[in-house]
Amino acid sequence: MKVAVTGATGRMGREVIDAAREAGHEVIGVSHSSTGEYAGVAIEPAEEFATLLEEREPDATIDFTLPDPSVSYVTDCAAAGVPAVVGTTGFSEEHYEELCEASKAIPVLQAANFARGVQGLLSAVREAVAALPEYDVELTETHHNGKRDAPSGTANRVLDTIDETRGESPRVHGREGDAPREEGEIGVHARRAGDISGEHEVLLAGNHEELRLTHRAGSRGVFAAGALDAAEWLAGRSPGWYDFSDTLPDSQS
Numbered sequence: 001m002k003v004a005v006t007g008a009t010g011r012m013g014r015e016v017i018d019a020a021r022e023a024g025h026e027v028i029g030v031s032h033s034s035t036g037e038y039a040g041v042a043i044e045p046a047e048e049f050a051t052l053l054e055e056r057e058p059d060a061t062i063d064f065t066l067p068d069p070s071v072s073y074v075t076d077c078a079a080a081g082v083p084a085v086v087g088t089t090g091f092s093e094e095h096y097e098e099l100c101e102a103s104k105a106i107p108v109l110q111a112a113n114f115a116r117g118v119q120g121l122l123s124a125v126r127e128a129v130a131a132l133p134e135y136d137v138e139l140t141e142t143h144h145n146g147k148r149d150a151p152s153g154t155a156n157r158v159l160d161t162i163d164e165t166r167g168e169s170p171r172v173h174g175r176e177g178d179a180p181r182e183e184g185e186i187g188v189h190a191r192r193a194g195d196i197s198g199e200h201e202v203l204l205a206g207n208h209e210e211l212r213l214t215h216r217a218g219s220r221g222v223f224a225a226g227a228l229d230a231a232e233w234l235a236g237r238s239p240g241w242y243d244f245s246d247t248l249p250d251s252q253s
């Protein structure tokens with residue numbers, strides 16, 4: 001597969017390039033900040049991305065950047081007919097609308113977390129919340145000190161999953177003050193420290209017992225591997241909006 005990697009000099013961009021090279025793929029790096037070479041891969045300037053897509057015709061693009069550049073890259077992919085895998089998080093509603101617009105022309109797969117275990121976490125959370133509707137729920141996510149968006153994209157996905165199961169709950173971010181917990185609220189806590197790749201813990205408590213569901217990524221390589229699998233799966237698909245769960249073995253599609 002020939003794959004273009006945007007945000008090539010970022011933490012995830014470098015990780016995806018390493019994984020793609022390891023798997024024997026042809027890689028085109030794209031960066032807004034530097035050109036040259038990384039791991040034997042030529043890094044092309046972002047302003048030439050649209051031309052590069054037309055001339056080099058990659059099978060897919062993998063993007064881990066920021067919301068605005070991500071939407072811009074995917075819009076160029078739509079114009080050139082190149083499938084887009086998007087790992088970027090922190091999108092607004094307006095960003096999602098633009099990504100959905102692009103998905104009318106090309107297949108787009110956006111996922112807040114490309115670790116396969118997170119699909120297991122989402123299923124476990126759905127089941128636990130359904131089985132224990134009166135238990136208090138608190139969510140804690142922990143990431144490296146360079147992460148910008150909070151709560152994480154994965155945390156937001158977990159919160160949406162809880163809402164889908166037991167109805168919309170008020171979210172209390174980083175609780176403080178002088179009042180007991182309100183019934184039904186969900187506490188959301190974001191920690192930033194060191195080089196932690198990503199940890200999400202859902203705590204359910206009640207009836208003098210606790211249930212803790214935790215996913216911990218051991219390295220960023222986990223996300224890069226999932227994104228590459230998604231790109232291989234997405235290449236050649238029809239235009240549309242796809243979820244990472246669609247690519248996994250027990251999926252119906």
Ligand SMILES: NC(=O)C1=CN([C@@H]2O[C@H](COP(=O)(O)OP(=O)(O)OC[C@H]3O[C@@H](n4cnc5c(N)ncnc54)[C@H](OP(=O)(O)O)[C@@H]3O)[C@@H](O)[C@H]2O)C=CC1
Binds near residue numbers: 008009012030031
């Ligand atoms: N879905 C998942 O599984 C995962 C998602 N993520 C998400 O991926 C995103 C990136 O994370 P991470 O790699 O740690 O972040 P980094 O800050 O390390 O990398 C982001 C890269 O985006 C590019 N960029 C920044 N500003 C601009 C701009 N104005 N125009 C174009 N490109 C720009 C830069 O690369 P360059 O200078 O080369 O252009 C930068 O290095 C985040 O949203 C994070 O939450 C992270 C891990 C896993």
Ligand SMILES: O=C(O)C1=N[C@H](C(=O)O)C[C@H](O)C1
Binds near residue numbers: 114152153
């Ligand atoms: O920024 C990160 O590093 C990560 N971001 C994703 C998120 O926001 O959920 C996924 C993963 O936890 C790592």
